[in-house]
Amino acid sequence: MAWHQISVVSKAALSPDISDYFSELGAVSVTYMSATSQPIYEPNIGETKIWEHTKIIALFELDASPDLIKTSLFEQFPDNIAQNWHTEVLEDQIWERSWMEHYKPMKFGDHLWVYPTGQEQFLPGTVSLILDPGLAFGTGTHPTTALCLEWLAQHDMNGKTVIDFGCGSGILAVAAILLGAKEAHAIDIDPQALTATLDNAKKNNVSSKIKTYLPEDFTAMTADIVLANILAKPLIELSPSISALVSPQSELVLSGILKEQADSVSCIYQENFTLNAPTIQGDWCRLDGIKK
Numbered sequence: 001m002a003w004h005q006i007s008v009v010s011k012a013a014l015s016p017d018i019s020d021y022f023s024e025l026g027a028v029s030v031t032y033m034s035a036t037s038q039p040i041y042e043p044n045i046g047e048t049k050i051w052e053h054t055k056i057i058a059l060f061e062l063d064a065s066p067d068l069i070k071t072s073l074f075e076q077f078p079d080n081i082a083q084n085w086h087t088e089v090l091e092d093q094i095w096e097r098s099w100m101e102h103y104k105p106m107k108f109g110d111h112l113w114v115y116p117t118g119q120e121q122f123l124p125g126t127v128s129l130i131l132d133p134g135l136a137f138g139t140g141t142h143p144t145t146a147l148c149l150e151w152l153a154q155h156d157m158n159g160k161t162v163i164d165f166g167c168g169s170g171i172l173a174v175a176a177i178l179l180g181a182k183e184a185h186a187i188d189i190d191p192q193a194l195t196a197t198l199d200n201a202k203k204n205n206v207s208s209k210i211k212t213y214l215p216e217d218f219t220a221m222t223a224d225i226v227l228a229n230i231l232a233k234p235l236i237e238l239s240p241s242i243s244a245l246v247s248p249q250s251e252l253v254l255s256g257i258l259k260e261q262a263d264s265v266s267c268i269y270q271e272n273f274t275l276n277a278p279t280i281q282g283d284w285c286r287l288d289g290i291k292k
Contacts, residue, residue, distance in 0.1 A: 002089055002090060003028075003062060003089070003090045004060040004061070004064055004066055004088075004089060004090070005090045006022075006058045006060065006069060006085075006086070007056065007058070007085075008084050009035040009054065010053075010054055010077070011052065011054075012051060012052050014077060015032065015056060019056055021073065022056065022073075025060075026060060027059060027060055029058070030057070030058050031057045031058075032055070032057075033054070033055040033056075034051040034054070035051065035053040035054055035084075036052075036053050059090070066087040070085060070087075104116070105121075106141070108146065109154050110153065111125060112127050112129065112152065112178075112179065113129065114129045114149070114175075115129065116130075117130055117203075127175075127178045127179055129174055129204060130200075130204055131204075143281040143282045144229050144255045144286075145168075145229060145255070146281060147281055147284065147285070147286035148227055148253055148255050148286065149171070149172070150279075151279075151286065151288060152175050152176055152179055153175075153179070155251070157176050157180040157181040158180040158181075159180070159181075159182050160181045160182060160225050161181070161184075161223040162226075162227065163184070163187065163245050164184055164186045164187065165187050165227065165228040166187065166189075166228055166229060166234075167187060167197050167212070168188065168193050168196070169193070169200055170186050170196060170197025170200045170210065170212075173185075173186045173197060173201070173210050174204050174206055176225070177204075177209045177210060178206065181209070181225070182209070183211070184209060184211075185210075186210060186211070186213070187212075187215060187218050188212075191214065194212040194213075194214070197210065198210075222244075222245055222247040222250075225250065225251050225252075226242065226245045226246045226251070226252050227253045228254050229254075230256045231256045232256065232258065232261040232265055235254055235257065235265055235268075236264065236268050239269060243269065243272050243273070243291070247291065248291055249290060251288065251289070251290055252273055252289055252290075253288045254287040254288065255286045255287075257286070257287060258283055262285050262287065266287060269287070269289070273289040273292060274290050274292060275287055275288070275289035276288055
């Protein structure tokens with residue numbers, strides 16, 4: 001099935017109204033994107049941030065009339081988007097596999113590889129993790145996840161107990177098991193993340209060694225390695241809970257931190273941990289260290 005894809009650029013204040021109007025006109029989906037290179041980082045609790053100039057992309061069935069949609073939209077929102085209108089016919093394709101053109105095998109450290117399904121290889125002396133983009137964050141392509149995978153690939157996992165706090169896709173828990181960890185406990189507030197983690201554990205034949213929990217279902221324990229790839233604010237706010245999960249003389253890995261936030265996060269954790277210098281990749285950094 002082919003689709004009409006229609007996009008406009010609007011100012012942030014009008015973006016939600018335009019999105020709602022697209023839906024009223026029959027759009028089957030509406031997506032927000034940045035119209036410029038302006039980054040949007042961590043919002044305050046309860047806040048939804050969008051870009052100052054936002055590109056709104058709406059998908060309509062092929063029997064819809066782009067001309068009628070354009071006329072109606074411009075009548076509703078005059079002088080704001082006329083110069084930014086764009087429409088095209090999107091031909092049918094196997095959408096769930098189209099990402100394969102962009103998602104390629106990735107190597108972390110000397111021997112950890114992350115492969116999309118269908119491209120996996122099992123080379124001597126390497127560890128192969130099979131993972132496809134899905135419902136939850138974490139494929140290894142983002143620096144925050146990559147920084148954690150690099151750490152895992154460079155450290156001895158043999159026989160270790162691991163907690164993946166904010167597990168997303170479960171990539172870190174799965175990687176830890178494949179690298180030799182004894183067991184991994186994956187925690188997330190999003191039930192879809194737990195579903196994704198279990199799916200990826202099954203895909204990599206490590207289901208028996210990974211347990212998943214919503215926070216309210218998790219019984220307090222300590223682990224040899226605690227990984228928390230979330231964001232700076234929750235890392236700070238949850239620091240007592242996260243710190244308590246780490247056994248004495250055991251290791252903590254924190255990610256999801258912008259370079260300029262490293263000092264703020266370090267100040268909170270350095271009372272209980274001996275932290276290494278931040279490891280930086282692009283705009284992001286990783287903090288890691290040993291519990292005193």
